[in-house]
Amino acid sequence: MTLQQLKYVIEVANRGSINEAAKRLFISQPSLSNAIRELEEEIQIAIFERSNKGISLSKEGVEFLSYARQVVEQAELLESRYLNAKPSSQHFSVSTQHYAFAVNAFVSLVSEYGQDEYELALRETKTYEIIEDVKNLRSEIGILYLNEFNGKVINKLLKSGNLQFNSLFIAKPHIFISIKNPLAKQSIVTIDQLQNYPYLSFDQGEYNSFHFAEEILSTMSHQKSIRVNDRATLFNLLIGLNGYTISTGVLSSDLNGNEIIPVPLDCDETINVGWISHSHIPLSKLGAAYVAALQQAIAPMAF
Numbered sequence: 001m002t003l004q005q006l007k008y009v010i011e012v013a014n015r016g017s018i019n020e021a022a023k024r025l026f027i028s029q030p031s032l033s034n035a036i037r038e039l040e041e042e043i044q045i046a047i048f049e050r051s052n053k054g055i056s057l058s059k060e061g062v063e064f065l066s067y068a069r070q071v072v073e074q075a076e077l078l079e080s081r082y083l084n085a086k087p088s089s090q091h092f093s094v095s096t097q098h099y100a101f102a103v104n105a106f107v108s109l110v111s112e113y114g115q116d117e118y119e120l121a122l123r124e125t126k127t128y129e130i131i132e133d134v135k136n137l138r139s140e141i142g143i144l145y146l147n148e149f150n151g152k153v154i155n156k157l158l159k160s161g162n163l164q165f166n167s168l169f170i171a172k173p174h175i176f177i178s179i180k181n182p183l184a185k186q187s188i189v190t191i192d193q194l195q196n197y198p199y200l201s202f203d204q205g206e207y208n209s210f211h212f213a214e215e216i217l218s219t220m221s222h223q224k225s226i227r228v229n230d231r232a233t234l235f236n237l238l239i240g241l242n243g244y245t246i247s248t249g250v251l252s253s254d255l256n257g258n259e260i261i262p263v264p265l266d267c268d269e270t271i272n273v274g275w276i277s278h279s280h281i282p283l284s285k286l287g288a289a290y291v292a293a294l295q296q297a298i299a300p301m302a303f
Contacts, residue, residue, distance in 0.1 A: 126212070142163075168275060176245050178239045184263065200226050
């Protein structure tokens, strides 16, 4: 087993593709494939599962990758300290539901720890994909919510993936609406008052189950309903159509401006927002720093 082979495994896992990893490593695809197969034969595990759909980490591969990253990071520290080598670019990824505070924390992370070179990723994506990203180490951290309705399903997936949920805050539900919406002047709104307004939600793709919905009360029926894929589109529709969505009430005027406001929703539900990570893999330096940035980003909020 060589350090170079470990670097190959890490790059393939980061890219999710032998071809893409080979391009980044400036070697041929057959050479990279052979190097990984030789390593798998030596350690007698299949690091990657190969299929017509591509390549992904096996269960044993996820564990192996966690050790490989630690070894490579320590080797780079030695090279930097004793060989005056150029520090390697930093890598960190987070997958999240559509929360402004997660973006604010990411900005703080880059501002504090960004070097001349870094390769970071912030994925605002679907609930199921967040869990899969962290499970397969495409992202070190995932951000999502639990409540009484989705808890059993989500926790079962987390347990099967050796993932743990760490609570950040518990919030009461709010609606996000335009400041021009007739409901904007109310101190609280009821579900009945929302019936005539378009309901906006984030599409969950093939896993469009009620339990994976980013919005609570997902089983409610709506006379007018629109699904979107990104936060900018949703906010534009909130303004243009006087629509609404249901979330935590946490907004960022720096990112979203002042045309969208939260209004408390009259219901007994709660939203437990937190971050997930592998149970037995310690956070990297950037992972721990991002968690600290998350806590700092929500500190001014009163829940």
